[in-house]
Amino acid sequence: MAICKATGWQRHSAHAFLSGLRNAGYVLERRADPATGKDAVYCITAEPEAVE
Numbered sequence: 817m818a819i820c821k822a823t824g825w826q827r828h829s830a831h832a833f834l835s836g837l838r839n840a841g842y843v844l845e846r847r848a849d850p851a852t853g854k855d856a857v858y859c860i861t862a863e864p865e866a867v868e
Contacts, residue, residue, distance in 0.1 A: 818855070840864055 819830045838844060841864025849855040 818857075834858060 817827060817830050819825065819833070820827060823830070825833070834844060837860070842860050843862035845859045845861045847857045847859060849857050
């Protein structure tokens with residue numbers, strides 16, 4: 817995972833970070849890496865809605 821290389825995190829830490837984003841209400845879309853077609857790229861496609 818590129819996030820592991822960029823941050824020095826282990827895979828389980830990167831997965832926990834992504835899960836935390838999902839739990840916070842962000843919408844993540846998993847896509848194939850355009851460069852390789854193999855590795856996953858996660859894109860934030862929507863922010864959480866504000867609770868009034």
